[in-house]
Amino acid sequence: MQSPQVIATRTLMMLIVVSGLVAGNLGCSIILQDTDASRQVMRNWLVLRPIPVSAPGDQTPDETAQKAAFARDWLASESGETGIQPRSGLKLDIDGRCLKWKTLRSKSDVVDLQDPRHPVEYAVAYAWAEIDQPEERKAFLGIGSDDAVKVWLNGRLVHENWAGRGVRLDDDLVPVELEPGKNRLLLKVQNGVGAWGLACRLMSEDEGKAVQAINGHIQATAIGDEAGIRAGCYAATEEESRRVEAAAALHASIAGLRRAFDDAYGRDRLVRLGFRCITPGLKLPPCPNFRMNGNRASLSPRGWSEIPLIKVDDEWKEFVTPWPETISHAAAHGVRLLPLETMLANTQAMSQVLGGLASEVRAGRYLSAADAYGVLNARLHGLASITAPMMLARSVDLTRPSTRPAACPVPIIELRGDAVAIGKSYGSQQRDEIRLLKRDYLDRLIAPYDSWFTFGLGRQIVLARAAQFKPLIRPEHLEEIRAASGAAGIGFREGLLAQCFLDMQSGFACSTIALPASASSDGVARFGRNLDFPSLGILDHHSILLVVHPNDRYAFASITWPGLAGVLSGMNEHGLTVACMEVRRPSRKPDAMPYMLLYRTVLERCRTVNEAVVLLETTPRQTANNLMLMDASGDRALAEITPEKVTVRRAPDTAALVSTNHHRTGDLDTPGRCNRFDYLHDAARRQFGRLSEADVEEMLSGASQGNMTLQSMIFEPSNRVLYLAVGAGAPNHGFARIDLKPYFR
Structure with a gap:
């Protein structure tokens, strides 16, 4: 049975480090070998399987029958679970079935107990091995099982876990005392349905305690237990103690927000929306590399940052690295962190943002989880799904006030003739x-x-x-x-x-919203648009506003990049406004003009939405796309374009018209296909009739995709006005108001 995957993230409180246990001679009649011996993964076993879990009338066994099988000693005829000492080939008669102990050598850390030729469900297996030790010592077993497991060492039951889960090393950490000589290890693994297997490794007492301590620290972080977070850290200076206090408060706010979303919108809704927070049940990845030197150690779990540790009063704690050293280490990897005092103030500000949103969610302010999450994304500079909260607090100054640029933020290039x-x-x-x-x-x-x-x-x-x-x-x-x-x-x-x-290749994922005059508090229809595109560290610095006056055609303004003659976002002298969004599409050989030039043609030759639709329908089309349209009268339409047809989607005057990167035909409201669409739809509905230009700016910020949002703009076609923000994370740079009327003369 496969357990749900838990989404995790790195945090300031968890920078992890580890070292390997020196391999001993593990084995006697079974030689336990592993290509990476320091990890002490036990791959070779004697196994007895499958023992069916029966139910009256050959029905599927219920939980009572399964638990009875788990409690039963199936080895009673051969010294029982506490005394069995099997050998390869030993036969046992169990309820009229003759089973034989066989050697199983796994090529991976997970020992697969299913026979691919004859897979079974609701069955028990036993796995046995010997661990040879030169002297007495304390250690830990890192156990994983699919599903339930019991463990005996030298005839004594040391662990049991009635669970439905997939195999994962180190899911259960079992402290054991190894005797000099041969130690008899027996595992009982009971399967429900699907996959069936086990994993087991031996680790030193210090490694086991270190992993156990950090897993406990992770759980304290996940549930926002400030006292537990503080107890799991060792801060050598007053400065580092302040960092721990600030981080503990932030994690409490994160946990509070997660619980608010759980209560209002369903379990794990915040995580499923993309928020990178630690969730209850998360553990270190299996087999973290553990290194120890005196009372200092480190854990290096795969895919995580190194976690420094220190042993205090025989307990392992996370060692809080001094901030100057943390800054230097981050800089070496191309990451710029904030100065200490700024970071502490920023962490407090972020705690307030999360706590404030949690209160608003509990008060029922938002129409949906996507609505609330979009507001969170706006307050976190479009980075809610991109940067882990603690890293955000350390690297992005949320306390700096946003200001409107005094002038157009890009060069305005005028072309005539x-x-x-x-x-x-x-x-x-x-x-x-x-x-x-x-x-x-x-x-x-x-x-x-x-x-x-x-x-x-x-x-x-x-x-x-x-x-x-x-x-x-x-x-x-x-x-x-x-x-x-x-x-x-x-x-x-x-x-x-x-x-x-x-x-020739799709590359960007954008968002648009067209709002009727009835949506606003001032009677102005507005058209908001984010252009999300991979910058490669280049495009975010080179946007331009191109104003073109072609002979015998309409003048138009295009927000673009140098060298592009076509249009991705623009308005013409009559107020007709367009913005395109890519959709999934197959590759297609050239058969019509490139779509950017088609949308330029719309601006050069059309004055109204209806004229634009006719041109699109009667002109060959190369590429599937969405094209949002609005004209000076406030008429709006979304053209869902394919080479075969153009489907026109409209909204009533009582609703916003939203588009992202899907063709929806007549479906304006069904949620679940795109978070950005759901947010813009619900945020507009929540504020309909009261939306100002500043509110639309906030909505675009809520729909932004961090540094991938390179251009953000709001058109007022009736006024020929453009509000424009550019750069990586465009909405965070402020929107400049640009009156296009003088440029259209």
């Missing part, structure tokens, strides 16, 4: 930026294609595929791309690739 004039002006004005993004971004995206499989020709293959779009692109756009590429000093094929690389 025919296609050639626009292209030349674009390429010359943005020459350095275009070349930089081509070299440091586009070329890095292409690089994986240059593998041994393509004989180093991947780049040429990608460029050749891009060239196949050439006859599908409108002549005026093709002329502009050619002129811009020449003026920027890059090849035409590279310039062409920049327009269609998103059609």
Whole structure:
């Protein structure tokens, strides 16, 4: 039976370290071997199986029957569970079935007790081994079982656990006293349904106590037991004691928030939404590397940070590393931590954020778990699902007030004339930026294609595929791309690739919300949009606002990056506004113009949502996408686009129109497919009729995806106004108000 996987995270209070136990000669008639002997995993056993757990009338045994089988001594005919000393080939008659002890040598840490040819359910198995010890000593056994287990050492029952679970080493830590010479070890493992197995390793007394202590510390952290957290730490200075106090208070707030979500929305709802908190029942990963030197030690569990330990009064505690040393260690790994006093104030602020939200959840303020979680994400700078709470408190200053930029945060590039004039002006004005993004971004995206499989020709293959779009692109756009590429000093094929690389591979996950005038407190319809895209450490620094006045077509403004001629987000002079979101789609050979150029065509040739829908329906489409539309009248629509058709989705004037990265056809309300969608939907419903521009900013912050959100914007089509925030974690940088009317003249 597979146990549910518990979601965990690193915290300040848990930076773990460990060392291996020196291997002895483990075994007598059974030689216990392991490729990593220091881990002392016992892989070789004598086993007796399967002993069926029966029920009257051959029915599935209920829990009473299963527990009776667990209590029964099935070895009574051969000295019993306390006295058995089997050998390979020894036969036993059990309820008319002849079973034989057989040697089982496992190739992995988990000893599989199922016979793949004849799997069984509701059965008992025994596993026996000898441990040879030169002298008396105390030790621990790290036991895992699927499902229930009993353990005898030298005829004495030392452990039992009636459990339904999957096998995991070290799930049960069993203190034992080993005698000089041979020690007889017997395990009884009872299966319910599904998988069936055991795992067992021997560890020193110090390692066992250290793992036990840290597991206890983890549980104290999970439930927010401040006294237990403090007791599990050793702080050598007053500064470190303050850190422990602040961390204990934060973990209490985390646990309180988790319980509030559990009570309001169902068990583990906060964790399932993506919050990286420690949950009850979490333990160290099995077989952490344990190193000991005097009264100091360390645990290094796989996938976790090192945990330093110190032995105080014969008890192991986590040693709190001095803050300057912690900062230096983090810097060596490219992580910047806050100064001590800032970090302590930040930790307190974060405790208040979590505690405040927990109170609001208990008061029933939010419509759903997604609604509450979006608010939490906004208050944590879009990092609720990305950065563990303690690391967030240590590295992101939540106390710094957000301010609105006094001016547009990006260069505004104005282009006028025919296609050639626009292209030349674009390429010359943005020459350095275009070349930089081509070299440091586009070329890095292409690089994986240059593998041994393509004989180093991947780049040429990608460029050749891009060239196949050439006859599908409108002549005026093709002329502009050619002129811009020449003026920027890059090849035409590279310039062409920049327009269609998103059609060749999907890369971003965005969110939009279109709100009618009736949603606001001031009667203004608004269109909010987050653009989430992998930056590679480049794109977040290079956004531009491109204002284009093409001859004989409508002027438009596009929030974009240098070198892109198409549109991802933009508004034209008539107030028609568009923003696209990618959806899952199969790869498709070029058959229509790249979608960014299609959406530019919408802005160049349409004034209203209805005109845009007609153009989309009557123009060949290359790529499946979602395109949100709003015009100056406040009309809204979501075009769910595929190469085969365009499905138009609308919302009544009493509701928001929301889209993320799924086609929903007529389904506006069913939750569970995307947390961002659910949050925007419920947050808008909760505040409908009272939403200000600042409220929409907060909603975009709640839907942001940390540093992946590179552009965040709010359009007011009726006013031709744009509120724009850019950079990694864009909403946290503040929204600048930009009146586009002067640029459209």
